[in-house]
Amino acid sequence: MAKVLIIEDDLFLRDLVYQKLQSSGFEAYQAVDGEEGLKKIIEIKPDIVLLDIILPGIDGFEILRRKKENPEIASIPVIVLSNLGQKEEIDQGLNLGAKDYLIKAHFTLDEIMIKVKNVLAP
């Protein structure tokens, strides 16, 4: 079973994604902020990370940057799931190594699950 880590500070969103991941047959983990998220990436070494950008403390871009610098976890794919959707932000996310950049409100959970599956089994 593929391990998926969701890093998201909003309780409702995190819960929804978490439950959806479980019902879609993933081993789901969650983190509420950047620090916890980074810690869990190193501990759990998930198969994929769903990452919010605006987080208390370390933000999503910083997590991407630190992940890139740490060879142990650098190869773990990340899908950004954010409210920010401006060109520069999308470019920044993709340049920092995110596999995909999704604006939350533009996708349903099912569509997000398809994206996750696509990244895991291309």
Place this chain on the structure above:
Amino acid sequence: MFSVSFACYKRGTGAELFQRMRFSIFTKIILIICLAIILPLIASNYFIITTYQKFIDEYISGIEVEAIRTQFEIFQRNAMIQNFIICFLIFIVVLVVFLIISRILVRPIKKLLEGTQEVIKGNLDAKVSIKTGDELEVLAGSFNQMVKHLKEAFLKAEEEHDRTLGVILNFVDGVLVFDENNYLRIINPKAEKILQVADYKNVVGKNLQDLKKIPSFVSLIELIGEKEIRQISKKEIRLKGEFALDDKASIFEVSTVPLPHGEELFGHLVILYDVSREKFVDKLKSEFISLAAHQLRTPTSVAKWTIDSILKGEAGRATKKQEELLQKAYFNNERMIAIIDDLLNVTRIEEGRFLGKFAKESIEKLIDEVVQKHRETIKEKNIKVETIFPPRLSSEIEIDKESIMLAVDNLIDNAIKYTSRGGEVTIKLSCDKIGLKAQIKDAGIGIPEYQQDRVFSKFFRGDNAVKIGTSGTGLGLFIVKNIIEAHNGKVGFKSEENKGSTFWFTLPVKQQ
């Protein structure tokens, strides 16, 4: 604080005028009088001598030599005395005549001369008093009158000059005045502060090239031109300025105004208008809208995902009625998401950072993509969408794909939205050397004539569109106009209520 170099009216010293005077009237009179002395002297001498000669000639015949000698000597002495007396008399007469002439003619002329010299030196209070009762007195009177008028005119001009200068110096915006040869003539205190000039004497009188050597002037000179002053209007520039917060540069709008004088140009006015505050407030506003919109995305996402999962039966089957209501909730949540997107786009447009990189794109492909995106609605409303492309592809056009896509999407979305079931939408593309033109024609409700001039303004919605209850933010066409104009294109429409609208836009092939 007079940071001014006066271009004062040309005052010579007058010396060059007097250099041209080789002989004064005085010397001329003396010369004439000398002649007047010499001529009668010669004449009288001639007569005296000839008289005596005649006398001697008559005498010599018959008188003895000794007697002749004494007689001759007497004659000689007599002649000398006569001569001397005549000379003396003539001299006296001439002296008197000379004094009289000098008194009535030369002295007043000299006075006039001194008067003019005073005026030339710039003393407009000079007065010439001549009381001769003749033409010279009239001349002096006229001269005094002339000087008086001159003084009045000069004072008036000076007052006008001072007033203009006062306006410039106390102007709230920075003002620089350049002359026709592009030398800086006036810099007002505000501009001194903006450009960090310690003393106006350091900059006044310098031309553009010299000013460019001063670090605080570099960006300004680069903007207004290094050789000639370009005509620019409200170009933004960052300068350190006086109110620069935490060492940040203030933003100024620079405009240059040519100063015409009849048909000629006598210089340029450069105006620096501080827009930092406006920019700051604008930025705050944009940031607020951006923040609010981003914050709204989380709850709309939650609503979207929740309703979607209920509709998909993930929480048990809903009844038909419940499903219908949830569909409505979902649709309206989507509307909210669209409004948020539009608001974010408008903020970006207003911040002037909407456009990304320009690349060669195919408009045909782009239009097809957009039509594909709407295929479900098109199918549902049974609308016939016809696309007419020119035989040769117009792929050689440089655009920012994402924003043009948004513009085209807004136009096609409108066309489909406002066309009733079974209607027709035509998208026509034409292309020539200069650029391409896209036309999107619908058979929709049209735009009421009385509202047509506001179509592209922010938050505009047609009254008839509001009445039939179609959704819309009133931001779509505002966004379209901004995107197309940022591509140096034009946008417009023709519309008739209840018949339909045709929106068009053009894009130039080459971007400047």
